[in-house]
Amino acid sequence: MQFWPRVRADREYPRLKNQPVIKDVKPVGFAGYKVGMTHIIVTDNLPNGLSKGQDLFVPVTIIECPPLKVSSLRFYKNTQDGRKTVGEVYSSSLDKEFERKALKPMSVKKIEDVKDFDDVRLVVYTQPKLTGIGKKMPEIFEVAIGGSKDDKLKYAQEKLGKEITVKEVFREGQQLDVHAVTKGKGTQGPMKRFGISRRRHKSEKSIRNPGSLGAWKAQGKTMWRVAHAGKTGYNNRTEYNKWLMKIGEKGEEIAQSGGIHNYGIVKNNYLLVKGGIAGPAKRLIRLNDAIRAKKQTPKNAPEILYVSQATKQGN
Secondary structure (H helix, E strand, O other), rough: OOOOOOOOOOOOOOOOOOOOOOOOOOEEEEEEEEEEEEEEEEEOOOOOOOOOOOOOEEEEEEEEEOEEEEEEEEEEEEEOOOOEEEEEEEEEEEEEEHHOOOOOOOEEEEEEHOOOOOOOOOOEOOOHHHHOOOOOOOOOOOEEEOOOHHHHHHHHHOOOOOEEEEHHHHOOOOOEEEEEEEEOEEEEHHHHHHOOOOOOOOOOOOOOOOOOHHHHOOOOOOOOOOOOOOEEEEEEEEEEEEEEEEEEEHHHHOOOOOOOOOOOOOOOOEEEOOOOOOOOOOEEEEEEEOOOOOOOOOOOOEEEEEEEOOOOOOO
16 A cells, blocks of 8 residues: 555656755756666775775666757746746747647747746657657656746746757766656556465465455445455656766667667667666656755766676577
8 A cells, every 4th residue: 555546647758746946057857768777887986885996786777868848938926725827938949749749829928928927947848759769749748947036037038949958957976856657567466466465275266366355344345455456557656866877978888789679779868877767668757856865875976887788688
């Protein structure tokens, strides 16, 4: 019951309810497409670690990050009922692929027309056409900006209709919060769905079911806490404090023979993030500055001695 209710995601890329507050005048997050995993060898730079100075094997996830494009600026006003939208100013130069996802505005409002507001955010869309995943329809989502109100407005005006690269948002060695929609697994039984134990071999009727419901039916119905079969996966999930090991520019540095399994060739900037990340290959992953970063993690990324380029497809 760590996650309840076990609802499916409404869309293939994650929805964020909270965004971090930072002092730097820049977007607080970015997005990229999950490529797959590989491993690197680094020199341990933990100041108090037992393996300090030694070479370590580290599994990493590759995320391809083509530039994001700003489609509009969204203005908010704080009210007693929460934050309310008071205006949105669109760019006059939207790509034709934008219409695959949303309608272009008939008339473009000017920034000067929006006077009374407390916050401004960027509405951006991805450019999957720059990758090799065979997709043209972009994803559209909102990204907060750090800094004061005046700094936010000035930065937003400069970026309207222009591109934002991942190097403008993140730096190597920082911690990230990763938001993703997990891999959908269809309808599964209670053992796979809830992790219950298999019943003993002489048990009557079923072996992989929860067994007698006993007291759970005393109220006249089966309680929702009983493990039953049902839909599994395809949930919004957040993983905190993932370590950004590298921001790369050349896809040849991580290229594998025959292309990366289930993905192909990396053509844009990419990230190497320590550990695994939710979701299958080619799914959009949203990355934000860490809300509650760990103090013991070094602020600088360790020196990378080797990146594995061996194919992960097997024989």
